Structures are given as C-alpha cells and as structure tokens.
Amino acid sequence: MASDETCLIGEKITVRGQLSGKQDLVVEGRIEGRVALDSHLTVEPSGLVEADVEATKATIRGEIRGTLQATRQAILEASSRVTGKVSAPQIIIEEGARFSGEIDMEVPLPDGIRAGGV
Amino acid sequence: MANTVIGSSIVIDGEVSGDEPITVLGQVKGKIAISQNVTIEAGAHVEADVEGQTVTISGRVTGNVVARERLELKTDAKMVGDAKAPRIVVADGASFKGNVDMDV
Numbered sequence: 422m423a424s425d426e427t428c429l430i431g432e433k434i435t436v437r438g439q440l441s442g443k444q445d446l447v448v449e450g451r452i453e454g455r456v457a458l459d460s461h462l463t464v465e466p467s468g469l470v471e472a473d474v475e476a477t478k479a480t481i482r483g484e485i486r487g488t489l490q491a492t493r494q495a496i497l498e499a500s501s502r503v504t505g506k507v508s509a510p511q512i513i514i515e516e517g518a519r520f521s522g523e524i525d526m527e528v529p530l531p532d533g534i535r536a537g538g539v
Numbered sequence: 540m541a542n543t544v545i546g547s548s549i550v551i552d553g554e555v556s557g558d559e560p561i562t563v564l565g566q567v568k569g570k571i572a573i574s575q576n577v578t579i580e581a582g583a584h585v586e587a588d589v590e591g592q593t594v595t596i597s598g599r600v601t602g603n604v605v606a607r608e609r610l611e612l613k614t615d616a617k618m619v620g621d622a623k624a625p626r627i628v629v630a631d632g633a634s635f636k637g638n639v640d641m642d643v
Contacts, residue, residue, distance in 0.1 A: 428546030431559045438553010438569055444546045454553055 432467050446476075448483070466500050479509075481518075547582055563598070581615045594624070596633075603637075 427445045430436060434450040441457040448468035455473050456462065462476040468483035479491045481501040489495060491509035499517035508525035542560050545551060549565035560575040563583045570587050571577060577591030583598030594606040597613040604610055606624035614632035623640040 427544070428549050428565075429542070429544050431543035431557070431561070433559040434543045434555065434557035434561065434573075436551060436553065436555050438551060440549065440551045440553075442546060442549035442565065444548045446546075446549070450543070450557065 430468075464501075545583075579616075581613075588620075 427447055428442065430446070430448045430450045430452065432449040436452045437454055439455045440452060443459045445461045446458055447463045447465060448470060449465045450468060452470045452472050456470065456475065458476040460476065461478045461480070462474065463480045464470055464483040464485060466482045470484070471486045473487050474485065474489045476491055477493045479489055479495045480498065481496065481503060482498045484502040486504045488506045489503070493509065494511040495507055495509040496513045497503055497515060497518040497520055499515045501518045503520045504522055506523040506525065510527055512524060512526055514520060542562055545561065545563045545565045545567060547564040551567045552569060554570040554572070555561065555567060556572040558574045561573055562578045562580060563585060564580045566584045568586045571585070572590045574592065576593045576595070577589060579585055579596045579598045579600060581597040585598065585600045586602060588602045589600065589604045592607050593609045594604055595611045595613065596616040596618055599617045601619045603621045604618070604623070608624070609626040609628070610622055610624035611628040612618055612630060612633040612635055614630045616633040618635045619637060621638040621640065625642060627639060627641060629635060
C-alpha cells in the first residue's frame, strides 16, 4: 500500500485519543486529544481539533483549540478560528481569520532583550 | 462525500466513532464505533472492539466485532475475538479464533 495516500477524517467522524503518523491528514470531522504528524495537516472548515497538535506544516480552515506546533509553517486561512498557542518558524494569518492566544515564531531577539518583556 | 481513511502510517490510540463509512489501513487501538460500514484492509492492524453496519476484514483484528448486518472475513483476514452478527462470511484462507453469535 502506498504510504503517500492522504488520510481523511470525515465530517461525521470523531477521534478521541492520540493520533500519530507520517502521512498527510485532512480533518473534516473532530479530533480530541493529541495529534503528532510528520507531515502536512489540513483542517477543513467543518473540522474541529481540540488537541495538542504537532505537524511539519499546518493549513487551518476550520477550528483549533489547543496548541499548534508546526516545524515548518502554519497557515491560518480566512475561515479559521484558532484559540491557543501557535508556534512555527513561519506563520501566516490571512485576513478574516480569528485567532486568540499566543504566537511564537522563535524570532532571534537583539542582545539584552528577552521575550515577554522585562 | 469522500470516505474516511485511516492511512497506513497512521496510529490511533483511543476511540473512533461516527456516522459515515470508514476504511482502516493503519493501526487503531481502543475502539471503533461506527453506524456505517467499516472496512479493515490488508496491512491494517486493529486492536479494538469494532462496531459497524457491515464489517469487512482483510487485515488483522484483535478484539470483539459486532456487525449489525454482516461480518465478512476475507482471505487474508486474521481475527481473534468474538464475532456477533446476523450474517457471517468466512472466506477460504481467513483465520479466526473466537466465539460466533448469530443470534439464532
């Protein structure tokens, strides 16, 4: 079986627990728990992920509640609703996206200045 | 609507539930409770109780299976657990260990 086929969690499916893997995942349904992917995660407008998420790249069109950590890039598209913490070297927030929480881009700060002020 | 697919490199530890057909190519530990058809493909490894309308197994299942309509064990299926379904088909080559309840 080809390991590059896309994995889909359909609109009426709920996954509770831990999900991990190495192939691209598209979420149209619901995931609660933890997601650890070595690949691209897409959350479609109907998708809801209440979890701590790790992926190389994340494209969000739906809803995320929790922490999102992308090793390469996180894109919050116009239809996305994200609550929590997003960390990635590259974060794109499109106009219309709703986001509340913390962003960490691991920006190298000048000497003498620490993140979080003071 | 595209089918839900749990891909071959995907591991789920927990519960998968819902109301649309799913195909499992990867690993699921815990529970699968679906009100539609469940297909467990060759190469898949399921250590879970499985509940579905029609349950078709070509992979490896350890756990109890309840099919509301029909349970089919294909040639490559390996199943250990109890099976409950009004209709059960076991193909030549399939291996199965467990109790069968057809509600006679």
